[in-house]
Amino acid sequence: MKRADKKALLELFQTYKEPLGNYIGAEGLQKLFEDLQVDPSDIVTLVLAWKLRASSTCEFTETEFVEGLANLQVDSLEKLKRKLSSLRKEIEDPSKFKAFYQFVFQYSKEPSQRSLPAETAMALWDILLRGRFSLLDSWLEFLKNNTHSISKDTWNLLYDFSQLSETDLSDYDDNGAWPVLIDDFVKWLKKEQPNKHES
Amino acid sequence: MSRRLGSRVLILPFKHSVQADPKYAERTWDSLKEAIKEICKHNTGVLSYEELYRNAYNLVLHKHGDMLYNGLEDCLTELLDQVVRQVAAHTDSSFLEKVKQEWEWHKVSMIHIRDILMYMDRTYVAAKRKTPVYDLGLALFRKVFIKSTLIYERLVNGILGLVELERKGEEVNRQLLASLITMLRDLNGEQEGEEIFYDFERRLLKETADFYYEEAQLQLSICSCPVYLRRVEQRLVEEQDRIQSYLCVNSPSELIKVVQDELVTRHMETIVDMENSGFVHLVRNDCTQDLAIMYNLFHKVQGGDELLRSRLKKEIHTQASLILNDVDNRDDPIRWVEAVICLRQKYMNIVDDAFCHEQSASRNTSMDAWSLDTCVDKKLLQTVNDSFEWFLNQFVRTSEYLSLYLDHRIRTDFRNASEAEMENCFEQVILLFRAVRDKDLFERYYKQHLAKRLLSGRNFSEDIERIFIEKLKSECGYQFTSKLEVMFTDIRTSAEEVEAFRTALDDPQSSLNGIEFQVNVLTTGCWPIRNQPAARLPLEMQRCCQAFEKIYFARHSGRLLSWQTSLGNVELRAHFPSRRHELQVSTHQAIILLLFNHHDELSFRQIQEETGLPQNELIRCLKSLACGKYRILCKEPKGKEVVDTDMFSFHSKFTCKLVRIKVANIMAEKETEEEKRETQGRVDDDRKPQIEAAIVRIMKARRYLDHNNLVSEVISQLQTHFVPEPAEIKRRIESLIEREFLERDNNQRSYRYIA
Numbered sequence: 037m038k039r040a041d042k043k044a045l046l047e048l049f050q051t052y053k054e055p056l057g058n059y060i061g062a063e064g065l066q067k068l069f070e071d072l073q074v075d076p077s078d079i080v081t082l083v084l085a086w087k088l089r090a091s092s093t094c095e096f097t098e099t100e101f102v103e104g105l106a107n108l109q110v111d112s113l114e115k116l117k118r119k120l121s122s123l124r125k126e127i128e129d130p131s132k133f134k135a136f137y138q139f140v141f142q143y144s145k146e147p148s149q150r151s152l153p154a155e156t157a158m159a160l161w162d163i164l165l166r167g168r169f170s171l172l173d174s175w176l177e178f179l180k181n182n183t184h185s186i187s188k189d190t191w192n193l194l195y196d197f198s199q200l201s202e203t204d205l206s207d208y209d210d211n212g213a214w215p216v217l218i219d220d221f222v223k224w225l226k227k228e229q230p231n232k233h234e235s
Numbered sequence: 236m237s238r239r240l241g242s243r244v245l246i247l248p249f250k251h252s253v254q255a256d257p258k259y260a261e262r263t264w265d266s267l268k269e270a271i272k273e274i275c276k277h278n279t280g281v282l283s284y285e286e287l288y289r290n291a292y293n294l295v296l297h298k299h300g301d302m303l304y305n306g307l308e309d310c311l312t313e314l315l316d317q318v319v320r321q322v323a324a325h326t327d328s329s330f331l332e333k334v335k336q337e338w339e340w341h342k343v344s345m346i347h348i349r350d351i352l353m354y355m356d357r358t359y360v361a362a363k364r365k366t367p368v369y370d371l372g373l374a375l376f377r378k379v380f381i382k383s384t385l386i387y388e389r390l391v392n393g394i395l396g397l398v399e400l401e402r403k404g405e406e407v408n409r410q411l412l413a414s415l416i417t418m419l420r421d422l423n424g425e426q427e428g429e430e431i432f433y434d435f436e437r438r439l440l441k442e443t444a445d446f447y448y449e450e451a452q453l454q455l456s457i458c459s460c461p462v463y464l465r466r467v468e469q470r471l472v473e474e475q476d477r478i479q480s481y482l483c484v485n486s487p488s489e490l491i492k493v494v495q496d497e498l499v500t501r502h503m504e505t506i507v508d509m510e511n512s513g514f515v516h517l518v519r520n521d522c523t524q525d526l527a528i529m530y531n532l533f534h535k536v537q538g539g540d541e542l543l544r545s546r547l548k549k550e551i552h553t554q555a556s557l558i559l560n561d562v563d564n565r566d567d568p569i570r571w572v573e574a575v576i577c578l579r580q581k582y583m584n585i586v587d588d589a590f591c592h593e594q595s596a597s598r599n600t601s602m603d604a605w606s607l608d609t610c611v612d613k614k615l616l617q618t619v620n621d622s623f624e625w626f627l628n629q630f631v632r633t634s635e636y637l638s639l640y641l642d643h644r645i646r647t648d649f650r651n652a653s654e655a656e657m658e659n660c661f662e663q664v665i666l667l668f669r670a671v672r673d674k675d676l677f678e679r680y681y682k683q684h685l686a687k688r689l690l691s692g693r694n695f696s697e698d699i700e701r702i703f704i705e706k707l708k709s710e711c712g713y714q715f716t717s718k719l720e721v722m723f724t725d726i727r728t729s730a731e732e733v734e735a736f737r738t739a740l741d742d743p744q745s746s747l748n749g750i751e752f753q754v755n756v757l758t759t760g761c762w763p764i765r766n767q768p769a770a771r772l773p774l775e776m777q778r779c780c781q782a783f784e785k786i787y788f789a790r791h792s793g794r795l796l797s798w799q800t801s802l803g804n805v806e807l808r809a810h811f812p813s814r815r816h817e818l819q820v821s822t823h824q825a826i827i828l829l830l831f832n833h834h835d836e837l838s839f840r841q842i843q844e845e846t847g848l849p850q851n852e853l854i855r856c857l858k859s860l861a862c863g864k865y866r867i868l869c870k871e872p873k874g875k876e877v878v879d880t881d882m883f884s885f886h887s888k889f890t891c892k893l894v895r896i897k898v899a900n901i902m903a904e905k906e907t908e909e910e911k912r913e914t915q916g917r918v919d920d921d922r923k924p925q926i927e928a929a930i931v932r933i934m935k936a937r938r939y940l941d942h943n944n945l946v947s948e949v950i951s952q953l954q955t956h957f958v959p960e961p962a963e964i965k966r967r968i969e970s971l972i973e974r975e976f977l978e979r980d981n982n983q984r985s986y987r988y989i990a
Contacts, residue, residue: 150973189972189979213942213984216966 041111045102048113053098060096072117079163083123086139093144134195137164141191151185161194169198171225178221190215260299263290267303268310270351275314275344287351300359307352311372315379323385331393335414337380345372374429377422381431390415391435395442401477402446413481420483436484440493447497455502459512461525467498468528500536507546514546518585526589530612534592543590544618547582551619554578555626568632568905572640575627576663582619590615624670634677635906635914637667641703642684649699657699665706672958676918678715681707682763685719689726690755690802697723711955721761729755732787739786752779756787756796769798770822771847773829800826801852809867812887817895818867823848824856824898828867836884839877850879857883865889865896918957926959926967934977934988941985 052064060068069076088104090096096104110116127133144160145152152160158176165172175194197218200208208214208222270287273279294303322333349356349368356368366374381387394415397407416435423432450470454463474494478487499506506529507514517525533539555578558564564571590612627633641664649657671677688695700723708716733754757764772780780798787796803822807829808815820828826846830837837845843853857877861870867889871882906914929952934940940948945968946961953959968986971977977986 187969187973189969193979213965213979213986215969216962219962219965 042102042106044111045105048105048111049098049101058098060101062094065094065096071113072120074120077163079127080120080124082140082143082163083127083136084120085143086136087123090143092147130199133168137195138192140164141188149185151187152191153185154179154183157186157191165195165198171198174225174229175221178224182220183217186217187215190217193218260294260297260302263294264299264302264306267291267294267351268306271307271310271348272314274347275311275340277340277344279347284351288354291352292354295355295359300355300363303352303355304359304365307348307368308371308375311375312379315375319380319383319385322380323383323389327389327393330389331397331411331415334386334390335411335418338376338414338418341372341376341380345369348372373422374424377424377429377431381419381422387431391438394435395438398439398477398482399442399446402473409481413483416481416483420485432485439482439484440490443490443493444497447494448501451498451502455505460506460509460514461512461517461522461528463506463509464525464528464532467532470494470498471532495532495536499532500538503533503536503539503542507542514543515550518547518550518582521581521585523585523588526585527591530590531592534612540612540614544615547615548618548622551578551582551622552626555622559626559630565632566905568636568639569643571636572667575623575667579619579623579666580663586611586616586619620670623667624672627667627670628672632911633667633671634673635680635911637664637671638677638680638684639905640664641681642688645699645703646688649696657702661703661706664703665710668707669710672954673918674711674955675921675957676915678707678711678956679763679914679918682719686722686762686764687802689722691804718761721758725757725761726755729757732756732790735790736783736786739789740782748775748778750775750779752783754783757799764799764802766797767799767801768847769800770826771845772798772800773826776826811889813890815894816889816891819895819897820860821856823852824860827853827856827860831868831885836882839879839881839883842883843879857881859898863898865891865898867898922957922959922963923967925953925956926964927971929953930964930967930971931976934986937988939980939985939987943984945986 049060052060052068054061054064066076069081074080085093085096087108088096088100090100090104105111105116108119110119127136140160141152144156158179161169161172161176169175193215197214267287267290270282273282291303294300318337322330322337325333346369349372352368359365360367365371381390394412397412401407419432419435423430447470454466458466471491471494474482474491475487478484478490482490484490509516514526514529516522517529530543533543555575558571558574558578561574564574591610592612641660644660648660652660668674668677685700688700704716704719736754759766784796788794800822805820805822805825807818807820807825809818809828818828823846826848827842830842830845834841839853839857842848842857843850846853848856854877857868857870858875860866861868861883862875862877866886868883869886870877871884926949929949930945933945933948933952946964949964950959950961968977972979972986975989978989979985980987
């Protein structure tokens with residue numbers, strides 16, 4: 037395969053970048069996604085950010101964009117479009133997914149904060165874990181009333197939690213090393229739906 | 236012989252006719268056989284030992300050993316058969332005696348026979364490996380006589396019958412029984428079919444079990460628990476005696492066990508739970524002797540100990556819950572603690588007096604003798620302690636009440652108490668303290684109450700306080716008590732400050748308006764006192780404070796004083812129309828009262844404005860002045876509660892027999908629900924950094940540890956102060972992960988220390 041054409045990428049970059057800065061901002065991203073015919077809330081947009089090693093949300097720097105796409109052997113919109121489907125397949129692999137999932141936390145939070153606001157987290161979980169976590173809806177319901185921010189530790193461990201044999205939660209050890217929020221969730225769940233989750 | 240024919244005399248040699256007489260052996264044997272029969276009939280007088288011995292000797296010598304031996308066997312068998320028929324003909328009343336007699340005789344006979352046939356024993360028997368003569372005699376006795384169907388059953392039944400009679404209380408011939416049983420034992424063989432003694436033992440055990448089964452049924456239906464226990468004890472003593480005397484079984488302990496099983500083990504629960512006389516009843520009424528008997532019996536059987544422990548635990552829980560649920564007790568700290576102490580003492584006494592068992596013998600060196608140590612049953616002691624621990628930690632106000640109790644005793648009783656009483660009181664408090672899990676909560680209350688005692692202005696005894704502090708130190712370590720030192724020092728230096736202050740004043744009378752003024756200067760941070768803004772003091776008091784400050788700041792530069800009016804007390808001279816009284820009041824109460832020097836009547840709001848007191852405090856003070864025992868103020872409308880629309884006026888018609896009236900003292904009292912929550916909240920806040928420090932300490936040392944081990948290490952490190960909840964520990968761990976002191980390991984049940 038011939039090497040990616042950096043010049044072409046730079047031009048691409050120019051098309052979308054902010055007028056006053058050397059980065060692609062929120063508007064530029066929106067246009068990019070439109071052109072790619074991808075919904076902005078599609079998980080693949082996050083996968084792209086992961087692959088480009090973007091450091092903060094709704095923003096691609098020149099380096100991230102150009103170098104990142106070059107590494108993906110992509111130098112045009114067409115190629116990018118095709119690449120997206122292979123990206124989707126890539127995260128089907130659980131180990132890759134886990135790394136991706138953990139990346140999303142870092143990517144989504146404010147640089148100055150240590151944790152993620154609950155609302156943001158909830159929106160992200162809806163995208164990321166839909167179809168991978170059978171208790172997702174209960175979890176989101178539980179969170180509505182229950183906390184203000186999600187720590188990195190809790191975010192990471194939620195993925196592990198989602199991979200437990202979920203239907204009866206009999207594996208769950210509440211004297212174990214799960215974060216307190218997840219302990220509380222299990223307690224709440226058992227109280228709310230005693231029939232389904234007896235263990 | 237000689238013949239007279241001529242002059243020749245012929246002397247012929249003596250011809251002895253020694254033929255190999257075939258009939259010689261038979262004849263010899265026959266005569267021996269007769270002799271044996273005579274021996275067995277005890278007619279030894281007519282016999283010559285040497286002749287018989289020689290006959291036997293000759294037989295054996297001439298290779299007739301077989302005939303002799305087999306003949307002996309047949310002869311004895313025949314004789315014994317006859318004996319069987321003779322003995323069997325006796326009636327039951329003399330049957331056993333006859334058996335014994337025959338046995339004795341048989342032994343004697345066999346000795347004689349053995350003596351005669353000793354040569355055969357030594358040569359023929361040894362060579363042919365046959366049973367020696369005496370043993371043969373015994374074996375034949377067993378086989379022919381004892382095991383005869385006419386004899387055996389009657390014999391065994393007879394023996395067992397006598398035993399049963401004796402058990403029922405009749406006197407029996409013990410010697411006879413001893414002989415017979417020893418006989419059975421001696422005759423016991425190794426081969427199958429020969430184990431007559433083992434058979435007898437088995438029958439005996441079964442009979443014993445049946446007998447005592449019935450006994451238990453009978454006694455349980457008529458006896459109360461203590462009476463039954465005594466009967467059981469007696470039965471056991473009797474059986475032991477029987478065993479010593481004649482019931483020489485191979486395994487006495489097995490026999491005793493059978494008795495115990497039937498009398499005790501089978502009915503353990505029935506005995507213990509007997510209504511109105513069982514374990515619970517005995518414990519409630521302190522019947523230590525009966526309990527001691529019960530314990531001794533139950534201790535020896537399987538499951539007895541556990542049963543007692545479980546009942547004791549249940550009973551303590553019941554009684555303790557009664558204390559807990561009694562409303563009067565719950566509201567009165569002193570009563571509550573005293574009830575608990577009393578209850579605990581009761582059970583300790585019972586355990587000490589009743590639940591002891593003998594330990595192995597030990598050498599008492601001072602007396603140079605062996606003595607048996609009795610020691611208290613540790614597990615029962617543990618049960619008492621554990622139950623109290625459970626109970627004390629059930630009740631949320633335990634720590635507070637304990638400290639209040641201590642405070643009360645120190646303030647009121649210890650003036651006149653002996654050292655022993657004081658020591659005892661402190662010991663009791665410490666024992667309960669040891670069981671409390673939230674030790675830091677107790678420490679907090681103790682400090683508060685101690686501070687109040689120190690500041691109350693009355694003479695407190697530093698020595699008494701120190702005795703208790705020493706005890707706390709040995710329980711909890713010195714860090715706790717080091718802060719208390721500062722409190723004591725402050726009191727001492729305050730006295731010096733006041734001295735200096737008084738001497739430095741030019742004209743005490745005028746500068747202080749004749750007020751006697753006392754100050755305690757407290758080091759901030761060491762006293763459990765929150766810095767609160769001062770109430771608005773009347774002018775006279777303000778002047779005193781200013782005068783003090785002037786001199787204090789001259790002596791010590793760079794210090795800041797903040798006046799705490801909530802803790803002072805004042806003696807007011809009150810001029811009522813009827814007479815003068817001296818009122819001992821708190822500073823806040825004094826401020827309020829002094830307002831009425833300038834006003835006849837004041838509303839709640841006005842008082843609030845003038846004094847600047849916070850709402851709760853004001854309500855409390857006014858309540859004590861207007862609705863309490865001594866009504867110095869009148870309240871409109873009348874009633875027990877103070878609301879912010881009330882009006883207050885000086886109660887000119889106040890009378891009281893006493894001249895000096897204590898309206899209130901800054902003394903320790905029970906917290907309101909709200910205050911209690913606050914204190915608990917503060918304690919919880921204090922615990923968080925302690926938990927975190929423990930986690931960091933442990934992780935720093937271990938570097939890598941799994942979750943469960945970390946939690947248990949944290950608990951064990953902190954439990955001298957309080958027992959942290961695992962959930963709280965988890966929260967602290969998460970917080971430390973956030974702050975990057977720790978990280979999770981990949982397998983996610985362990986943590987790693989981040990250096």
